[in-house]
Amino acid sequence: MEKLNTTVSVKMEANIVVLGTESVGKSALTVRLLTRRFIGEYGDIESIYSHSFIVNGREMTFNIWDSPYSEGLSTEMSLFHKKVQWADGYVLVYSICDRASFNTVSRLIQTIKSTKDYQSADKAPIVIVGNKRDLDHRRTVLSEEGRLLALNTGCLFYEVSAAENYHSVLTVFHGLVDRMKDAKLTSKRHLRFRGIVKSMSAVFARRRTDSL
Numbered sequence: 001m002e003k004l005n006t007t008v009s010v011k012m013e014a015n016i017v018v019l020g021t022e023s024v025g026k027s028a029l030t031v032r033l034l035t036r037r038f039i040g041e042y043g044d045i046e047s048i049y050s051h052s053f054i055v056n057g058r059e060m061t062f063n064i065w066d067s068p069y070s071e072g073l074s075t076e077m078s079l080f081h082k083k084v085q086w087a088d089g090y091v092l093v094y095s096i097c098d099r100a101s102f103n104t105v106s107r108l109i110q111t112i113k114s115t116k117d118y119q120s121a122d123k124a125p126i127v128i129v130g131n132k133r134d135l136d137h138r139r140t141v142l143s144e145e146g147r148l149l150a151l152n153t154g155c156l157f158y159e160v161s162a163a164e165n166y167h168s169v170l171t172v173f174h175g176l177v178d179r180m181k182d183a184k185l186t187s188k189r190h191l192r193f194r195g196i197v198k199s200m201s202a203v204f205a206r207r208r209t210d211s212l
């Protein structure tokens, strides 16, 4: 007699988009989360990385979309809308040494919140991340400013150093997952961006090529 397996394990999957201006540490943060390592230089790779973690005792796959910053072009705007449509959560990164990057994060929050896809969906959580905390002597954005922006916009806020610390980076993603709705994460729609899916090894392959 056929025995039914009643302990069906539900697959949890979250699409996360990392945004922010150039050189704030988006790739450093992503690579730190996935490999626990800081490799220094990352190039301008557009990638979606897939990686599984155990979060609160459950296996969870993160698809993390890391892309170079670009603003203003209409083709970029349509890509931006695709990201908003795809995302279950956002990591918006600025550098604590770069005020313009902080202003951009503030603008990005408004842009994300004003898109139709964001408004019609369950609101995907947004985390504001002030990176490069190790460069405190060059700080131009106060922690309080980040905290206040988060308070005013209903976002989470963390200051981290991708260069120095794995755990602070991990906290960012845990914070995000805690705010995501389970129902949304189990009924995953298919990835429609296979063309730019690359494996983690792409980062290291690129580095090797660069250093030749």
Ligand code: GDP
Pocket (backbone or CB within 6 Å): 020, 021, 022, 023, 024, 025, 026, 027, 028, 029, 039, 040, 041, 042, 043, 068, 131, 132, 133, 134, 135, 160, 161, 162, 163, 164
């Ligand atoms: P992206 O353009 O936002 O992807 O930025 P990258 O991840 O490529 O980082 C840009 C530069 O900042 C690189 O030289 C990194 O080594 C450096 N960087 C990234 N995160 C940190 C950090 O936490 N502290 C310091 N001191 N440098 C960092």
Ligand code: MG
Pocket (backbone or CB within 6 Å): 026, 027, 028, 042, 043, 044, 045, 066, 067, 068
């Ligand atoms: Mg990058």
